[in-house]
Amino acid sequence: MNALQVSDLSFAYGTRDALRQLDFSLPAGQFASLLGPNGAGKSTLIALLTRLYDVQCGEIRVGGHSLQTSPRPALRQLGVVFQQSTLDLDLSVEQNLRYHAALHGLSRRQGSVRIDAELARQDLTERRRERVRSLNGGHRRRVEIARALLHEPRLLLLDEPSVGLDPASRLALGQHVRQLCREQGISVLWTTHLLDEVQPSDALLILHQGRLVASGPAEVISLEHGGTLGSAFNRLTAVGACS
Amino acid sequence: MNAYWQCFSGIVMREWLRFVLQRTRLLSALVRPLLWLLVFAAGFRAALGIAIIAPYDTYIPYEVYIVPGLTCMILLFNGMQGSLSMVYDREMGSMRVLLTSPLPRAFLLASKLLATSLISLLQVYAFLAIAWLYGVQPPAVGLVLALPALLLVALMLSALGLLLSNAIRQLENFAGVMNFVIFPMFFLSSALYPLWKMLEASPWLYWLCAVNPFTHGVELVRFALYGQFNLLAMMVCAGLTVLFALLAVWTFNPQHAAVRKAG
Numbered sequence: 001m002n003a004l005q006v007s008d009l010s011f012a013y014g015t016r017d018a019l020r021q022l023d024f025s026l027p028a029g030q031f032a033s034l035l036g037p038n039g040a041g042k043s044t045l046i047a048l049l050t051r052l053y054d055v056q057c058g059e060i061r062v063g064g065h066s067l068q069t070s071p072r073p074a075l076r077q078l079g080v081v082f083q084q085s086t087l088d089l090d091l092s093v094e095q096n097l098r099y100h101a102a103l104h105g106l107s108r109r110q111g112s113v114r115i116d117a118e119l120a121r122q123d124l125t126e127r128r129r130e131r132v133r134s135l136n137g138g139h140r141r142r143v144e145i146a147r148a149l150l151h152e153p154r155l156l157l158l159d160e161p162s163v164g165l166d167p168a169s170r171l172a173l174g175q176h177v178r179q180l181c182r183e184q185g186i187s188v189l190w191t192t193h194l195l196d197e198v199q200p201s202d203a204l205l206i207l208h209q210g211r212l213v214a215s216g217p218a219e220v221i222s223l224e225h226g227g228t229l230g231s232a233f234n235r236l237t238a239v240g241a242c243s
Numbered sequence: 244m245n246a247y248w249q250c251f252s253g254i255v256m257r258e259w260l261r262f263v264l265q266r267t268r269l270l271s272a273l274v275r276p277l278l279w280l281l282v283f284a285a286g287f288r289a290a291l292g293i294a295i296i297a298p299y300d301t302y303i304p305y306e307v308y309i310v311p312g313l314t315c316m317i318l319l320f321n322g323m324q325g326s327l328s329m330v331y332d333r334e335m336g337s338m339r340v341l342l343t344s345p346l347p348r349a350f351l352l353a354s355k356l357l358a359t360s361l362i363s364l365l366q367v368y369a370f371l372a373i374a375w376l377y378g379v380q381p382p383a384v385g386l387v388l389a390l391p392a393l394l395l396v397a398l399m400l401s402a403l404g405l406l407l408s409n410a411i412r413q414l415e416n417f418a419g420v421m422n423f424v425i426f427p428m429f430f431l432s433s434a435l436y437p438l439w440k441m442l443e444a445s446p447w448l449y450w451l452c453a454v455n456p457f458t459h460g461v462e463l464v465r466f467a468l469y470g471q472f473n474l475l476a477m478m479v480c481a482g483l484t485v486l487f488a489l490l491a492v493w494t495f496n497p498q499h500a501a502v503r504k505a506g
Contacts, residue, residue, distance in 0.1 A: 050343055053498040075345035086340045088257070090264045095257075102253020103344035103351075105246025 003187035009058035036207035079148030138169035312434025326404030360397035402487035
């Protein structure tokens with residue numbers, strides 16, 4: 001069963017189309033990069049995948065459950081790291097995580113067990129009592145990943161998670177999430193507009209002007225459209241490329 | 244059921260922690276009503292004589308009259324401000340996290356409204372404590388009986404705030420809410436003057452005050468503070484709370500705001 005299945009998905013802001021007939025799936029345990037220039041529709045897609053917006057046309061299934069007709073089991077399988085930090089800066093790391101555990105209906109005891117495990121995995125155990133405000137950008141992102149994994153989702157969405165991080169932190173974050181993907185069998189959808197965050201072995205989706213203009217292994221797409229990922233991306237997202 | 248309780252208690256705990264950590268929030272919530280009580284009321288007590296009206300059984304100084312209205316003013320500001328932030332925080336920040344919970348959206352919104360209302364009550368009782376020291380001393384039993392009344396009014400105003408914020412594009416900043424909602428609701432009510440005084444001044448202003456939900460909220464609290472029950476005010480407040488909450492949940496849709504921005 002696919003961790004994520006998007007079928008014939010379209011979305012419009014009034015009369016302006018933002019997404020047009022998207023079709024793609026993400027198998028269990030796969031890391032996929034969703035690449036697109038600014039304004040390609042990545043944020044709209046994330047808003048639809050997280051049920052912030054209602055699906056107007058098409059279908060989204062998470063772990064086999066339709067987000068429209070069975071949102072509860074679908075959302076239970078979904079962990080999200082938003083582009084802009086959604087941590088409460090005045091609360092401690094642990095208080096932020098406890099809040100999230102409660103939102104997912106975990107008991108205090110269950111929450112404690114999961115918080116201990118995720119903080120250990122993110123190497124943040126020592127910082128659990130610190131206010132989030134005192135953490136640097138890289139650590140805040142790791143807290144958000146720990147939070148997104150608290151309820152043990154099968155699909156992790158990361159919406160431009162490297163925004164605002166220095167190059168070393170970006171690299172470390174990418175390696176860390178790929179490792180999670182390999183070791184835990186979690187499927188990951190990582191949106192970005194930065195080519196260097198995509199690795200040749202990644203599954204790659206390229207979004208341009210609301211359309212999916214390429215999907216498949218990154219190295220194959222690169223070979224088919226110019227030899228390097230940069231040239232393939234430029235060719236596929238050139239003005240009028242999808243019209 | 245346990246998941247619902249865990250979720251609700253988590254939302255309340257978060258509001259409580261934020262309240263405790265943001266000490267200036269309590270201070271700023273108290274400054275406004277205290278200015279009215281300590282300055283405005285002191286200046287007006289000579290000008291305004293309050294006849295014996297229910298629930299009071301004797302002549303009262305003006306300060307005593309306006310305290311219930313000022314407690315509701317705290318609820319009005321908090322309710323509007325809290326709801327406005329819920330709406331315009333929904334595309335980023337904490338509302339996005341809240342909405343990724345698998346529990347029903349209506350439950351999440353209702354929990355959030357109830358949690359912010361409970362925190363507002365702390366501010367109200369801090370104000371009542373200062374008013375007590377200043378000499379406005381309702382009976383102790385009234386302070387207890389006022390608790391459910393205050394909670395109901397807080398919920399009504401929060402739900403109204405959320406409904407208005409969902410529906411009216413012009414309410415995108417707090418200044419708009421102040422000018423078009425808070426001030427008219429506050430001044431066109433029985434918070435600062437009894438309605439019979441308004442009737443003497445202008446019958447149509449009187450009727451505007453009489454149908455204002457805030458008037459009923461103030462009267463519910465005023466009667467409860469003096470150990471009495473105002474059935475009409477309670478029915479109006481309870482009915483409107485349910486109506487506003489249902490409409491607010493029904494119309495809460497982040498997509499609408501996004502479409503409006505894009506348009």
